[in-house]
Each structure stands twice: as C-alpha cells, then as structure tokens.
Amino acid sequence: MSAARRPADREHCVDKPAESGRVAEAAKLEPFQHSAALSLGVELELQLVNTHDYDLAPYSDEMLRLMAGHKLPGAVVPEMTSSMIEISTGVCQSTAQVQEELSAIRDALVKSADKLNIAVVGGGTHPYQQWHERRIYDKPRFRELSALYGYLSKQFTIFGQHVHVGCPDADSALLMLHRMSRYIPHFIALSASSPFVQGQDTQFDSARLNSVFAFPMSGRAPFTLRWSEFEHFFAKTTRTGVVRSMKDFYWDIRPKPEYGTIEIRVFDTPLTVRRAVALAAFVQCLAAWFLHDQPFVPEEDDYMVYTYNRFQACRFGLEAVYVEPTTGEHLPLREHILSTLDRLAVHARPLGATKQLQYLAEDVENATNDACWLRDRHARERLLAEVVRQAAHRFRSE
Secondary structure, three states: OOOOOOOOOOOOOOOOOOOOOOOOOOOOOOOOOOOOOOOEEEEEEEEEEEOOOOOEOOOHHHHHHHHOOOOOOOEEEEOOEOOEEEEEOOOEOOHHHHHHHHHHHHHHHHHHHHHHOEEEEOOOOOOOOOHHHOOEOOOHHHHHHHHHHOHHHHHOOOOEEEEEEEOOOHHHHHHHHHHHHHHHHHHHHHHOOEOEEOOEEOOOOEOHHHHHOOOOOEEOOOOOOOHHHHHHHHHHHHHOOOOOOHHHOEEOEEEEOOOOEEEEEEEEOOOOHHHHHHHHHHHHHHHHHHHHHOOOOOOHHHHHOHHHHHHHHHHHHHHOEEEOOOOOOEEEHHHHHHHHHHHHHHHHHHHOOHHHHHHHHHHHHOOOOHHHHHHHHHHHHOOHHHHHHHHHHHHHHO
C-alpha cells in the first residue's frame, strides 16, 4: 500500500504533503509479464507468540536474522507489525512443489522459534491480542502507512493467505479474475480461521475480513475484460493521486502484472500447511477449468449478489447461503462447494491435485473448517491461551 499523500515518518502525526495544491503525477501500470499458465505462488502471514501466555510477541527481527541462516526456497519478510512474519514460495508448477517449499520453510521457522522460546501459529486472527499494544515494524513503507491510516494499521495485525496463479496473457488474467470472483464465498468458507477477536467470539467464521474492508480501496476490482480498459482505469485513478501503484488496491482479487498472475487475497491463514496447499490446489483447478472449458462469461450483473455472498461466507462459513449469480437461486454454500469440487475432478487428476480436493470435500461434508476447530478447542479448554498453544502445536507437527 502507498499513501495518497506522503506523511511524515511518525506514528501519530500526518504532515501536510509537500505537493499539496498540485495534481500528483500519474504512475504507469507495469506491463503484464509472461508467466506459465496455472503456475502457483503462495504467501502466508503467520503469528509469532510467546510461550508464556501465548500472546503475540514482537520477535520478527530476531526471526528474520535466524531465518537468514537457512538456505530455503521462496522468501521470509516482515509484515506491518512486529509480531507478524510472512513466508512465500517461489514460482511453483504443482501443488506438490508448493507443499515441499512451504513445509521446508515451516520446519525452519519452527527451529528458529524454538531458539527464541516463541512459537509460530496459523489462523486469521490472534484470539485475544490487544491491537493498541502492537508495534509498527520499523520500515519506511509501514511507518508511512501507520501515519496515514492511524489505528487501522495496528488493527491490521491479521493474517491471510494469498494465492497467485499464472495467466497466459493480460486479457486472460482479467477474464479469470472475474470468473474466480464467483468463488470468493467458497474461498472464505474453506479457509475461515478467525472466529475470535480481542477475547470474544465474534460469531463470524472469518472476522479478519471485517478489518480488511475498513480500508478505502478494498472490495472488488472494476469490471473490465480488456487490459487496455484496465490501463485506462489505472491511469484515471493514479491521476487523482489516490493511489500510486497496484499495491494500493486491497481488492479481494487483483491482477499482478509484474508477475503475470492474478492474486486471490480473501483466504484466512490456515492452521496447517496441508490446508494451505489444498486451498492453492482448489485455485489451480478452478483456473484450469476456466482456461480449458471456458464455462461461462462473467457479467457485471454477477456483482449484484457479490457483497451478500461474501458476507454470508464470512459470517456463517460452510453453513452460509449462496446466491447463484446467473439464476438468483438460493442454495446451501456447502452444496455448491461440493458440486464444484466434483466438477473439478477431471482437471485435478492431470495436475496431481486429486488428494487435496478430496481433503477439502471431506471437511465440507463434515461441515468443519479451522474456525470450527478453534471453537471446539475453546469449548473443551475454556481458555484461549490453551487454544493458541494447541494451534501452535498443530502448525508444527501436522
């Protein structure tokens, strides 16, 4: 994210920008790069917690120093606040490669955390952290965002999984983006792992996304099916000075021209690498279906039910109602997920993703996701710190 105006590097004060009174120079959209169709990249934002009371712990600098000693695929980088860390794969051609790379990074993270007497945890929110206690990571971009967004920056101590999928060209990327948008509720319900916020059960399966929606450039991408139209939209937007790059858009799905991908951003971080890989497999199989069968042409009217479907999935998870965009039919989201997984089976086989889709289908049939697991552990233990301890154990030893 960049700011619409350039604040001073202070957490609680935004200076008047030097360019006030002048229209900001419009940024240029990067050319859409070539990437292998259906290639994958996965990012996971993870929690760092102490092993005393299992609250968040500001140890990202120490973790980054220790992780620098490991020769690993992908990358490990800081995030907005110092109790977060982000890991990412390289460009992967299969979900087996995603599994291999994420597992290797996970194992190194666990070893490094053990040396610091802390733990690494998945999940979309920490169940009881207090946002005002968080520290903004000392990086110019994060300081700028903190100055612009105020308390929202610390409330952005939330944890998501992002999945990139390679597209043959720019126009195909936009077509895939809008086709993929019909499945945003599916992604949310399958990945939901953030029922608790500041010690309370929010009654949402994914409360994390409520924090994302607070940012001004969140939501959905504009309905354009030609890259030339998207370039025109980007030029108009940047001329206003509201945004300066694609990073300023917090859309649920956004194109990433520098990588030749689209990036799905609505997943909560799962509690296990296994589930993260299965979610990436679901995205890859959907993309294969779109490319090979061209199953439907997206329309702007699809978005009439978009916000409702997204809310249902955040609130009720797998028990949500799904409104089919074309017909307006109301049906259980679980049924639509299962029928979609069944339809994708023919594409999963050549991609080596059959087991991952079967794993997701079993959980859907049992009406369980990570939010259910967290609530179940809380019902048993009656102590959120114990829930976090068990979640940390699950992440390291699945």
